[in-house]
Amino acid sequence: MAPTYTPTDAYPTSTSHIQRETEELLLKHLPLPRNDDTKALYLELHKTKHMQWLVRNLAQGFPARYVSQDASQPWLMFWTLQAFSILGVALDPGNKQRAIDTILTWQHPDGGFGGGPGQAAHLLPTYAAVCALAIAGRPGERGGWDQIDRAKMSQFFISLKQPDGSFLVARHAEVDMRGIYCLLAVATLLDLMTPELVDGTAEFVRSCQTYEGGFASASQPYFGEDGALLKSPKPPLGEAHGGYTFCALASWVLLQPMSDNKLDHINETNLLRWLVQMQGVEIELGGFKGRTNKLVDGCYSWWVGGAFALLEAIHGHHSSSSHDEEKHEDGDAGWVDVDESLFNREALQEYILLAGQHPAGGLRDKPPKSADAYHTLYCLAGLSAAQHRVFPSEHKSKELKSGWKGSDNSTRKKVFTEALCWQEDEAGPVFVGGKANRVNASHPLFNLTVTHSVAIMRYFYGQES
Amino acid sequence: MSLVDRPFYSARPEWKDVEPLEQYENINPLAPILYTDEYKDATNYFRGVVRDGEKSERVLELTEHIIRLNPAHYSAWQYRYETLIALNSPLATELQLMDEIAVKHLKTYQVWHHRRLLLIQLRDPNPELKFIAQSLKADAKNYHTWSYRQWLLAYFNNDDLWSGELDFVDHMVNEDVRNNSAWHHRFFVVFQSGIRDSEKDRERVIKRELIYVKQSISLVPNNASAWNYLRGILDHNKLPYLTVQVFLEAYTLDTPPATGDIVDLENPPPSKEAQLPCPAAIELLADVHELQGAEGVGKAIDLWKSLRDIYDTIRKRYWDHRIKGASHREGV
Numbered sequence: 086m087a088p089t090y091t092p093t094d095a096y097p098t099s100t101s102h103i104q105r106e107t108e109e110l111l112l113k114h115l116p117l118p119r120n121d122d123t124k125a126l127y128l129e130l131h132k133t134k135h136m137q138w139l140v141r142n143l144a145q146g147f148p149a150r151y152v153s154q155d156a157s158q159p160w161l162m163f164w165t166l167q168a169f170s171i172l173g174v175a176l177d178p179g180n181k182q183r184a185i186d187t188i189l190t191w192q193h194p195d196g197g198f199g200g201g202p203g204q205a206a207h208l209l210p211t212y213a214a215v216c217a218l219a220i221a222g223r224p225g226e227r228g229g230w231d232q233i234d235r236a237k238m239s240q241f242f243i244s245l246k247q248p249d250g251s252f253l254v255a256r257h258a259e260v261d262m263r264g265i266y267c268l269l270a271v272a273t274l275l276d277l278m279t280p281e282l283v284d285g286t287a288e289f290v291r292s293c294q295t296y297e298g299g300f301a302s303a304s305q306p307y308f309g310e311d312g313a314l315l316k317s318p319k320p321p322l323g324e325a326h327g328g329y330t331f332c333a334l335a336s337w338v339l340l341q342p343m344s345d346n347k348l349d350h351i352n353e354t355n356l357l358r359w360l361v362q363m364q365g366v367e368i369e370l371g372g373f374k375g376r377t378n379k380l381v382d383g384c385y386s387w388w389v390g391g392a393f394a395l396l397e398a399i400h401g402h403h404s405s406s407s408h409d410e411e412k413h414e415d416g417d418a419g420w421v422d423v424d425e426s427l428f429n430r431e432a433l434q435e436y437i438l439l440a441g442q443h444p445a446g447g448l449r450d451k452p453p454k455s456a457d458a459y460h461t462l463y464c465l466a467g468l469s470a471a472q473h474r475v476f477p478s479e480h481k482s483k484e485l486k487s488g489w490k491g492s493d494n495s496t497r498k499k500v501f502t503e504a505l506c507w508q509e510d511e512a513g514p515v516f517v518g519g520k521a522n523r524v525n526a527s528h529p530l531f532n533l534t535v536t537h538s539v540a541i542m543r544y545f546y547g548q549e550s
Numbered sequence: 551m552s553l554v555d556r557p558f559y560s561a562r563p564e565w566k567d568v569e570p571l572e573q574y575e576n577i578n579p580l581a582p583i584l585y586t587d588e589y590k591d592a593t594n595y596f597r598g599v600v601r602d603g604e605k606s607e608r609v610l611e612l613t614e615h616i617i618r619l620n621p622a623h624y625s626a627w628q629y630r631y632e633t634l635i636a637l638n639s640p641l642a643t644e645l646q647l648m649d650e651i652a653v654k655h656l657k658t659y660q661v662w663h664h665r666r667l668l669l670i671q672l673r674d675p676n677p678e679l680k681f682i683a684q685s686l687k688a689d690a691k692n693y694h695t696w697s698y699r700q701w702l703l704a705y706f707n708n709d710d711l712w713s714g715e716l717d718f719v720d721h722m723v724n725e726d727v728r729n730n731s732a733w734h735h736r737f738f739v740v741f742q743s744g745i746r747d748s749e750k751d752r753e754r755v756i757k758r759e760l761i762y763v764k765q766s767i768s769l770v771p772n773n774a775s776a777w778n779y780l781r782g783i784l785d786h787n788k789l790p791y792l793t794v795q796v797f798l799e800a801y802t803l804d805t806p807p808a809t810g811d812i813v814d815l816e817n818p819p820p821s822k823e824a825q826l827p828c829p830a831a832i833e834l835l836a837d838v839h840e841l842q843g844a845e846g847v848g849k850a851i852d853l854w855k856s857l858r859d860i861y862d863t864i865r866k867r868y869w870d871h872r873i874k875g876a877s878h879r880e881g882v
């Protein structure tokens with residue numbers, strides 16, 4: 086049966102117009118007839134083509150239209166390097182060194198990284214640069230890791246702190262959930278987490294959840310006559326959005342080891358409902374959208390598709406297998422088990438494979454758009470999230486705790502173990518289009534491979550074996 | 551302003567005293583951007599100026615040039631702002647310039663944030679509402695534009711500013727009833743940003759909002775934005791879901807029920823052209839039943855099964871999860 090168009094109730098508006106146009110376009114990317122053997126052909130991940138596309142950008146550079154990304158050079162590097170990692174490709178030592186040398190030119194003398202040499206420090210490129218160094222760098226001279234000025238980076242972070250627990254993304258700049266996530270991810274990777282740094286931050290994140298269940302870019306603080314921050318109102322600015330929701334949820338998880346008593350909860354029921362509602366229906370090929378009544382877009386494969394794994398972390402650790410449910414029976418009322426797949430993994434993979442791949446290499450938002458570095462990574466990372474189930478493992482957590490060198494009850498130990506106890510469920514991978522389409526798993530909190538996350542954290546926490 | 555025939559800074563005598571700073575001096579960068587000569591020239595001089603700490607009129611010209619070439623250049627914005635403040639420049643003039651630049655680059659964070667910085671200094675928010683409304687005509691779901699409007703209202707928070715907001719949002723919802731940004735804005739105005747004097751009678755306000763969203767659903771039942779708004783009203787005001795059961799039921803049927811002449815404002819029926827049943831209504835009705843405890847769970851499960859097997863198959867696993875969760879709790 087051919088998939089049906091989204092109902093319009095005979096009441097067209099600009100939203101339904103553009104939705105219908107998109108559905109017609111996507112329909113053309115559905116192999117016909119369905120269930121044909123030829124479907125396998127359409128469902129091939131063109132690894133070689135994508136690799137060639139990435140190599141071209143790396144070696145020859147990005148074409149002039151990427152001038153709009155001049156303040157995002159660390160991102161271009163991270164997107165490219167992490168796309169390689171997900172495809173299972175490592176750089177040769179010569180290019181690794183070039184990557185390290187390039188990344189270090191973006192470090193600001195007063196701490197943090199900027200979008201390029203001589204640019205102001207900013208939380209977003211700081212995350213991208215540090216993650217790129219996690220992939221390409223190493224300890225020692227010219228290795229990149231020891232050249233990160235962690236003391237100044239901490240000062241930079243503190244200088245951005247706001248009374249409501251949030252952070253500006255840069256001096257004189259805006260407060261934005263992406264910046265909060267970037268700061269917390271870097272602070273976790275580099276052992277910079279302190280209670281002072283993140284005081285009030287969890288409460289800020291919580292205040293950004295909207296009535297729909299997803300999270301907004303920020304919330305607006307109100308202050309009393311005496312200048313004190315009011316607990317309410319704290320309205321979210323902007324509607325629930327896939328990118329901010331990922332960042333908020335990941336922030337929430339990264340903040341868990343810093344809070345002893347969980348104060349106010351986020352509304353997990355509404356969050357889960359919103360996340361599943363973001364998956365497009367059959368005619369949208371099961372891709373994800375980023376907001377209610379907007380179009381599906383390949384990058385939300387990661388921002389929304391990747392957020393499901395994070396939900397598991399809120400509900401404590403799981404035993405080694407997803408099929409072992411005894412563990413959760415005494416969990417919160419209303420929440421029996423976060424199943425291994427609350428979204429449609431197969432459908433998401435189909436969207437990425439059928440609509441996300443550009444015929445000339447690289448991946449994209451949707452046809453007929455061209456490929457770009459951002460969508461290439463987040464489509465591949467989304468594919469990875471749809472293939473693999475990575476979960477916080479009780480077993481792994483115990484192992485890390487018993488191997489910990491240093492003071493026993495420290496927050497550092499908690500941050501370290503909770504960040505690294507994620508493990509792939511070997512029973513659960515699903516490869517639409519066949520095993521040849523397999524890509525590497527990505528760490529749900531950092532979007533680095535688990536191997537890269539472990540290596541850089543072991544180094545900075547002094548936990549090398 | 552034409553940028554076409556502008557000579558490079560390196561060819562302009564009045565810039566001779568600035569030593570341009572190349573981006574990459576001693577390394578061969580990996581993954582470089584292949585810039586145009588114009589961009590390279592301007593940013594070389596920008597780096598030079600930042601290195602020297604110069605804050606002058608010509609820095610305003612230079613940063614404007616860079617912003618026009620790449621509005622996402624946040625360092626140029628940051629340095630421009632600091633220069634404006636250092637020079638005590640007339641910020642109203644800057645705001646005028648921004649009117650023009652914003653329209654061209656609606657999707658850029660910095661364009662909107664710079665406006666915020668100016669408004670904080672200028673403290674004249676009321677004319678902004680019109681500018682924002684105008685911008686939304688070009689891009690009715692622009693995230694930055696909406697959050698800027700919400701910031702403006704909340705930050706300045708004067709009654710005059712708020713007074714037309716319900717009418718405005720009603721207009722935006724009427725333009726496109728599926729515009730979720732507009733629905734979110736309505737929620738922001740009515741429920742989340744504090745309560746204005748005219749809205750003190752909360753019972754009346756809640757009733758008004760319920761009627762508003764139900765009317766909207768009756769006109770266009772398959773509209774996730776409206777259903778989420780309805781759920782939002784119920785959750786935020788801790789109203790039992792049961793209160794909407796009668797309203798919902800007509801939307802869970804295969805065809806609109808025959809309606810008499812009685813107009814029931816509380817329970818408007820689906821329009822004649824509604825495509826029924828409406829999965830969002832089935833979902834909410836299942837929630838209503840689930841909350842009734844043991845005897846309701848059976849009914850809820852039947853509804854979830856209909857979503858899983860027929861009306862919303864893409865979310866099969868989520869509906870299974872709901873079935874499993876409810877059965878588990880109730881021992882069904």
Ligand SMILES: [Zn+2]
Nearest residue numbers: 382383384450
């Ligand atoms: Zn996208």
